[in-house]
Amino acid sequence: MSEHRNVTLGLLQMTMEDSAEANLTKALTMVREAASKGAKIIALPELFMGPYFCIDEKNTAAFDRAESIPGKSTEILGALAAECKIVLVGGSIYEIEGKTRYNTSCIFGPDGAVIGRYRKLHIPHDPGFYEQNYFGSGNAAPEVHSTPYGDIAVGICYDQWFPEFARMAALKGAELIIYPTAIGNAEVEPVDPAIPEDWEGMWRAAQVGHAASNCIYIAACNRVGNEASTHFFGGSFVADPNARLLARGDDTEKILLADIDLSYPKKMQASWRFLLERRPDMYGELTKGK
Amino acid sequence: MSEHRNVTLGLLQMTMEDSAEANLTKALTMVREAASKGAKIIALPELFMGPYFCIDEKNTAAFDRAESIPGKSTEILGALAAECKIVLVGGSIYEIEGKTRYNTSCIFGPDGAVIGRYRKLHIPHDPGFYEQNYFGSGNAAPEVHSTPYGDIAVGICYDQWFPEFARMAALKGAELIIYPTAIGNAEVEPVDPAIPEDWEGMWRAAQVGHAASNCIYIAACNRVGNEASTHFFGGSFVADPNARLLARGDDTEKILLADIDLSYPKKMQASWRFLLERRPDMYGELTKGK
Numbered sequence: 162m163s164e165h166r167n168v169t170l171g172l173l174q175m176t177m178e179d180s181a182e183a184n185l186t187k188a189l190t191m192v193r194e195a196a197s198k199g200a201k202i203i204a205l206p207e208l209f210m211g212p213y214f215c216i217d218e219k220n221t222a223a224f225d226r227a228e229s230i231p232g233k234s235t236e237i238l239g240a241l242a243a244e245c246k247i248v249l250v251g252g253s254i255y256e257i258e259g260k261t262r263y264n265t266s267c268i269f270g271p272d273g274a275v276i277g278r279y280r281k282l283h284i285p286h287d288p289g290f291y292e293q294n295y296f297g298s299g300n301a302a303p304e305v306h307s308t309p310y311g312d313i314a315v316g317i318c319y320d321q322w323f324p325e326f327a328r329m330a331a332l333k334g335a336e337l338i339i340y341p342t343a344i345g346n347a348e349v350e351p352v353d354p355a356i357p358e359d360w361e362g363m364w365r366a367a368q369v370g371h372a373a374s375n376c377i378y379i380a381a382c383n384r385v386g387n388e389a390s391t392h393f394f395g396g397s398f399v400a401d402p403n404a405r406l407l408a409r410g411d412d413t414e415k416i417l418l419a420d421i422d423l424s425y426p427k428k429m430q431a432s433w434r435f436l437l438e439r440r441p442d443m444y445g446e447l448t449k450g451k
Numbered sequence: 452m453s454e455h456r457n458v459t460l461g462l463l464q465m466t467m468e469d470s471a472e473a474n475l476t477k478a479l480t481m482v483r484e485a486a487s488k489g490a491k492i493i494a495l496p497e498l499f500m501g502p503y504f505c506i507d508e509k510n511t512a513a514f515d516r517a518e519s520i521p522g523k524s525t526e527i528l529g530a531l532a533a534e535c536k537i538v539l540v541g542g543s544i545y546e547i548e549g550k551t552r553y554n555t556s557c558i559f560g561p562d563g564a565v566i567g568r569y570r571k572l573h574i575p576h577d578p579g580f581y582e583q584n585y586f587g588s589g590n591a592a593p594e595v596h597s598t599p600y601g602d603i604a605v606g607i608c609y610d611q612w613f614p615e616f617a618r619m620a621a622l623k624g625a626e627l628i629i630y631p632t633a634i635g636n637a638e639v640e641p642v643d644p645a646i647p648e649d650w651e652g653m654w655r656a657a658q659v660g661h662a663a664s665n666c667i668y669i670a671a672c673n674r675v676g677n678e679a680s681t682h683f684f685g686g687s688f689v690a691d692p693n694a695r696l697l698a699r700g701d702d703t704e705k706i707l708l709a710d711i712d713l714s715y716p717k718k719m720q721a722s723w724r725f726l727l728e729r730r731p732d733m734y735g736e737l738t739k740g741k
Contacts, residue, residue, distance in 0.1 A: 165645065283728050302733045322725050324614035324664050329736045352722045355455065356715055358693050363663045366694035370660010373653045374614050403648050404656035425646055432642045435612050438573050441740045443592045446619045448738055450731045 166424045168310045170337075170378075171200030172417040174397045174410045176386035181210040181226070185234065188252075189241055195416050196245035201310045203245075205252030206384040207318050207343040208264065210234065216347070216389045219294045227257035235267050235275060243273030248308045252341045252382070253281070253317050261297040266315045266341055268306050277306040281317040282326065289347025289391055292319075303330040303338075311336050311423040318342045321364075321381060325447065327371035332436060336426045337378040338371070344383055345393035361394050369400045375436075376402040376429035378421050385412055402429040456713040458600045460627075460668075461490030464687045466676035466704045471500040471516070475524065478542075479531055485706050486535035491600045493535075495542030496674040497608050497633040498554065500524065506637070506679045509584045517547035525557050525565060533563030538598045542631040542672070543571070543607050551587045556605045556631055558596050567596040571607040572616065579637025579681055582609075593620040593628075601626050601713040608632045611654075611671060615737065617661035622726060626716045627668040628661070634673055635683035651684050659690045665726075666692040666719035668711050675702055692719040 173191045178184055188205055195203050207213075214223035228234060234254055242249040249269040256265040264284075268277040280299030284292045303314045303326055314330035314337070321327075321340040330338050346360055365381075372379040378401055385395035395412040399419035408419040430436055463481045468474055478495055485493050497503075504513035518524060524544055532539040539559040546555040554571040570589030574582045593604045593616055604620035604627075611617075611630040620628050636650055655671075662669040668691055675685035687700040689709040698709040720726050 165643075282730055282733060285724065285728065287722065287724060298730070300733070302736055319728070322664055322723070323729065324618055324660070325729065325734050325737060328614060329734070332736055352718045353455075353715070356693075356712070356718075359695065363694040366656070366659045367663035368660070369656045370614070370658070370664065373657035374612055374660065403646070404653040405649065422646070425643070428642045428646075432577065433612070434575065434577060438575065438609070439613065439615065439740065440572055440588070441738045443572060443590070444615050444619070444738045446592055446622060447615060448731045448734045450729065
């Protein structure tokens with residue numbers, strides 16, 4: 162039996178101010194607090210530097226919030242990771258490169274260096290989440306980042322609904338997928354007035370499913386609080402490879418901590434054989450289409 | 452808003468006798484009872500005609516249980532579907548064709564005809580579930596069967612852990628996936644003595660995840676009871692596209708009924724856009740390998 166590899170994971174479930182400076186300052190404070198409590202892998206929410214502007218169908222003023230990567234924000238976050246000697250999944254940043262904007266997460270190592278940059282692949286576009294008017298889509302499959310504290314993949318929000326994404330990350334060796342997130346209950350027409358829905362339960366279930374099907378850890382770090390007509394419900398969580406919830410937030414600002422054992426995924430995968438017994442020769446349908 | 456399409460689903464969570472005749476007789480009785488209570492789509496468990504012989508690493512005597520399809524059993528089940536005017540997912544049958552044996556599910560229409568035959572694609576092989584010594588693997592992706600009561604795909608047991616399977620079924624238009632199942636807690640070495648596990652919770656979570664990620668109904672019809680050293684835990688369930696459990700069995704023999712609305716999957720898919728916003732151009736990794 163291989164050795165245990167225990168590490169504490171910290172998720173910062175933040176409310177957001179309008180000012181980027183105020184949000185960045187709060188993030189620094191919360192990261193330092195989580196680190197002081199022993200967290201070695203710490204994550205921030207999606208687009209944590211400002212309001213979730215995609216609630217509006219097209220708020221062109223928000224375009225000015227986009228920044229270069231590397232840039233001032235990544236410098237600050239890198240220095241923070243080095244100061245706290247942590248792996249920092251820096252939520253996501255509204256990135257601009259040339260004329261294209263992206264929703265981008267940077268992963269920083271404990272030496273402060275950027276060890277990965279991921280541009281959101283699956284972009285939603287529905288009432289309250291008009292992201293296709295703000296972001297281009299990334300053009301890369303998920304990557305796995307080897308860090309001193311574990312092998313981590315990062316997806317962003319809507320990516321978390323796609324089993325293809327989680328599976329590819331697991332196949333590449335991810336022990337943990339972290340999803341910086343911005344999901345809430347928006348004021349929209351229901352799918353059908355006769356059908357009650359629980360978005361938070363459905364959202365959690367999709368991801369806990371990835372944990373079970375791939376025998377990996379899943380962590381979602383959501384924003385929280387009311388912005389315009391949307392209630393970001395928080396509910397950040399950590400699920401283990403056995404589909405158990407190790408931590409789960411309510412709808413208030415807070416730091417969630419979870420002790421995880423990163424030796425567990427490989428042991429579970431060897432026992433349940435889900436990656437070994439796949440039939441990729443039968444999966445051609447999955448790569449058809451646009 | 453399109454019309455509602457309500458239908459009652461019946462899952463027969465059976466204990467098994469040694470004799471095929473006794474199991475078939477019990478299945479007939481339970482199907483008739485479920486139909487009399489209004490069920491229009493009814494499912495039986497995996498290999499419901501006998502003990503789950505794959506507990507033994509290689510029980511060659513069990514090879515003689517294999518039968519041809521079509522054959523006597525499918526004749527009886529077809530006549531039953533016609534008698535009750537139901538869609539019957541006939542659990543699975545130990546099939547022999549030429550020299551190869553399969554774990555095969557037949558789907559019967561309300562006129563008694565076989566409208567689909569599915570050979571288990573993913574075959575497990577671990578202590579207590581030595582199926583690769585008993586079954587060849589199917590060589591077809593999941594199919595969707597259009598029936599008077601809905602568009603249904605069928606997978607068998609271990610298939611239920613594979614998100615690829617559920618996704619392909621959803622892409623082909625399945626509104627409901629039914630998984631005849633034989634899962635229980637076997638007497639095996641734990642993955643790690645320090646890590647407690649809940650197989651039933653993990654098993655349910657993987658599948659409820661498919662319901663949420665694909666916005667479809669998922670139904671698992673498990674066998675129940677003690678066979679040799681294995682406790683088949685029952686726990687059959689129906690999950691809706693919003694990841695809510697509509698029915699869930701305990702560990703006793705019973706008929707589970709659930710009222711479902713098959714207009715719901717397409718409405719949910721249109722709203723959440725999970726099938727529309729996929730990035731198959733990035734999914735090549737999923738079809739690599741054996």
